[in-house]
Amino acid sequence: MIDKFIPGLKRLADAIHEQKAIAGCQLMHCGRVGGIETEYCQGPSPVPQRLRIFRPVEVMTKADIKQCIKEHVEATERLLKAGFDYVEISGIVGYLLSNFVSSYTNRRTDEYGGDIQGRMRFVVELVAEVKKLCGDVPVGIRLCADELLDDVGGNTPEESMITYEMAEEAGVDVMSVTAGWQESIYPVISRDIPMGSWLHLAERAKQHLKIPVSMAYRLFTPDLPNKAIGEGKLDIWEMCRPMIADPLMPKKVLEGTEDEIRPCVACNVCLARLFRDAPMTCYINPVCAHEWDPKYEIKPAEMEKNIIIVGAGPAGLECAWVAAERGHEVHIYDKREELGGTIIEASKAPYGDDELYGQISFSKAKAEKAGVEFHLGTEVTPELIEEEMPDTVVLATGPKYVKGTAPGFDRANVVPMLDVLNGKAEVGENVVVWGNLKPGIGVALLLAKQGKKVTVVGKERKLGKDINPSFKWRYVGYLKDNRVATYNDSEIEEITDDGITIRTYDGYRIPIKADTVVCTEREANPDLKDVVQENGIELFVIGDALVPRNLSSAVHDGYRIGIRV
Amino acid sequence: MAVDPQKELTKLHGALGVSQAVIKSTFFEWRQTALELLGPSSDTLDVVLKFWEVAGVDVAKNFFPMLNLRKGQEGLILDLARALAGTGIANGAVVRVEKGEGPLEALIRWERCPWPTFAKRYGASMKEDLLGCDKFLQTIVAEANAFLGTDLKIETQKAIPSGDGVCLRRLYK
Ligand SMILES: Cc1cc2nc3c(=O)[nH]c(=O)nc-3n(C[C@H](O)[C@H](O)[C@H](O)COP(=O)(O)O)c2cc1C
Ligand code: SF4
Numbered sequence: 012m013i014d015k016f017i018p019g020l021k022r023l024a025d026a027i028h029e030q031k032a033i034a035g036c037q038l039m040h041c042g043r044v045g046g047i048e049t050e051y052c053q054g055p056s057p058v059p060q061r062l063r064i065f066r067p068v069e070v071m072t073k074a075d076i077k078q079c080i081k082e083h084v085e086a087t088e089r090l091l092k093a094g095f096d097y098v099e100i101s102g103i104v105g106y107l108l109s110n111f112v113s114s115y116t117n118r119r120t121d122e123y124g125g126d127i128q129g130r131m132r133f134v135v136e137l138v139a140e141v142k143k144l145c146g147d148v149p150v151g152i153r154l155c156a157d158e159l160l161d162d163v164g165g166n167t168p169e170e171s172m173i174t175y176e177m178a179e180e181a182g183v184d185v186m187s188v189t190a191g192w193q194e195s196i197y198p199v200i201s202r203d204i205p206m207g208s209w210l211h212l213a214e215r216a217k218q219h220l221k222i223p224v225s226m227a228y229r230l231f232t233p234d235l236p237n238k239a240i241g242e243g244k245l246d247i248w249e250m251c252r253p254m255i256a257d258p259l260m261p262k263k264v265l266e267g268t269e270d271e272i273r274p275c276v277a278c279n280v281c282l283a284r285l286f287r288d289a290p291m292t293c294y295i296n297p298v299c300a301h302e303w304d305p306k307y308e309i310k311p312a313e314m315e316k317n318i319i320i321v322g323a324g325p326a327g328l329e330c331a332w333v334a335a336e337r338g339h340e341v342h343i344y345d346k347r348e349e350l351g352g353t354i355i356e357a358s359k360a361p362y363g364d365d366e367l368y369g370q371i372s373f374s375k376a377k378a379e380k381a382g383v384e385f386h387l388g389t390e391v392t393p394e395l396i397e398e399e400m401p402d403t404v405v406l407a408t409g410p411k412y413v414k415g416t417a418p419g420f421d422r423a424n425v426v427p428m429l430d431v432l433n434g435k436a437e438v439g440e441n442v443v444v445w446g447n448l449k450p451g452i453g454v455a456l457l458l459a460k461q462g463k464k465v466t467v468v469g470k471e472r473k474l475g476k477d478i479n480p481s482f483k484w485r486y487v488g489y490l491k492d493n494r495v496a497t498y499n500d501s502e503i504e505e506i507t508d509d510g511i512t513i514r515t516y517d518g519y520r521i522p523i524k525a526d527t528v529v530c531t532e533r534e535a536n537p538d539l540k541d542v543v544q545e546n547g548i549e550l551f552v553i554g555d556a557l558v559p560r561n562l563s564s565a566v567h568d569g570y571r572i573g574i575r576v
Numbered sequence: 577m578a579v580d581p582q583k584e585l586t587k588l589h590g591a592l593g594v595s596q597a598v599i600k601s602t603f604f605e606w607r608q609t610a611l612e613l614l615g616p617s618s619d620t621l622d623v624v625l626k627f628w629e630v631a632g633v634d635v636a637k638n639f640f641p642m643l644n645l646r647k648g649q650e651g652l653i654l655d656l657a658r659a660l661a662g663t664g665i666a667n668g669a670v671v672r673v674e675k676g677e678g679p680l681e682a683l684i685r686w687e688r689c690p691w692p693t694f695a696k697r698y699g700a701s702m703k704e705d706l707l708g709c710d711k712f713l714q715t716i717v718a719e720a721n722a723f724l725g726t727d728l729k730i731e732t733q734k735a736i737p738s739g740d741g742v743c744l745r746r747l748y749k
Binding site: 057058059060061063114115118161162163164196507512519520521522 | 578579581584587588633636637640641643644645646719722723724725
């Protein structure tokens, strides 16, 4: 960071101050995980990278360490000039300072290595220098309370608490408690980890420190930190992804409109994009990274319209509340008695998928507030459209679930995925799931957890190509743990009394025993399109009805049409 | 049409054999290309050993997610021995892993290995074949040591290219 950035940083700090908030900024050297497009990265010792994406480590000399401390101090100076009120030092998840602190990555024999005191020397020196400059401006630090690196000889939790005490002694004013590294083999913040799972680490930190303790890590709803603060286990509630999903979250909590918070679904798309240096996006928040762009604003409609939305799933509901907020008269129909569309079934899959339903609760609250009229238990027919003759029809009817064309797909033991998820279908002990995208994986895991022997067969070349890489490794692990066999790039050639025959892309034929075949394949849904067009009514098709994809695409489609219609 | 499992397995087994053979041919074709481009002053053994070092570093990375210090040194040695054996099996060798005499050692026994046959076919010496294989395995062990901070060693006690009938390697601390 060089001085030319000070005016920009000042604009940032000023904007935060204008909203009566405290402006903090973080100092970070990415260390071991800092090199992707470079030849090398820097670190204490040349420990090979576990993740192939990162470059080999070049060992830092003592002169490099001194230089790095100097650069942190210079950066602090710029932050203070720009008007920031809080400086945070990053020492977590595999970044430089954590590399020095951890016995996994620090194998030095000089005074910056050895026991935990030696490994902390860099941090202690750096904190002291930054604090000297900051004076009354508080300095925080993020350090791991549990690195979750016991498989590769990382710090023990006891050593981590020593690092906390040493940082406090060196002068930090706030401790941000974290868990895990990018190289940990355990999941930490994905949806499969229940909210609040890491609060015990904050509690442990409190027992070792006098300074305030803050924490994020799956504290997605205010009740969790609120309770922990009340019980003296935490002092400050941090949150990251919840505010990517809904930047107004804290304001809504303060105003008591929590039901209008768009909940993060802990999918880690944002992280996956960050790691690949791709532009920021959020799975669930269509406005993320477009907040500056007037095209994404919800502006009053130039002409108020009477709109029928067919389908009260995630796409239809999102479109409904946005269009209604703009002043349109919006009627949303669904043949089911319940809101949510196929998310009702999708949220029954294990490993945290129940949280997907949060998007439905959010958009329902927004739609009710915006005055959307609900017509549940009402199937939209061509006659209904001709009778109502709205200005606009939005088809958000969800996908059509399709069976394959091979012999045997018409047998009674071939059942649709939705019937399996909502418990209507009878499923045998040996099951083949047809479809290797997320819906197939979800239903396969549900059945495998019931003790069934499950095989996933799908046409896609790679399993779960619709799941981002920062989450997919979890599903691959769960499939393995639950002994689910997978055949990608394959067709079902035939279904018989005993099971199925797979034909792989290169022509091998494999018999699989199966009592039940569950179909998860989907295609676009053209229903009602003709009648709308024949009557000259403005038509939009969104979500899986347009192209079967996922919750994200449904919400993004819904928002995009909601602000346009 | 019902599947004939025997026919499918025969086809698959044939394809596996061909792809295993292609891997070895490709190595020797690459070796010949490198030597021709480097010219007569190049040292064949240097080139070959460098190849096996590069391969060892890359293959070792595949093992990092499964090496686990929580299993203790004994478990780690057995897991790494199995991983090393797997590199041979994938190439069509018959390899077995046994516990060694002490708790902190494992024996890896190549009862059959196709590499020396290919080396002969392409005119490479048995010495080169043996040293190449040693380099590959030593590099993997060195990378695992660098990754985990351990101090494991591997030594070759018998070798098919030396006429011993088996390759026997001891992985130990
Ligand atoms: C897109 C993204 C960027 C992040 N960047 C940083 C960062 O620059 N520094 C940092 O200390 N943590 C960073 N984090 C981690 C978060 O601060 C936070 O610790 C983590 O997301 C867990 O908290 P949460 O469950 O509230 O999201 C980032 C997280 C995300 C999702
Ligand atoms: S991309 Fe996913 S994890 Fe990230 S903020 Fe959005 S919903 Fe949450």
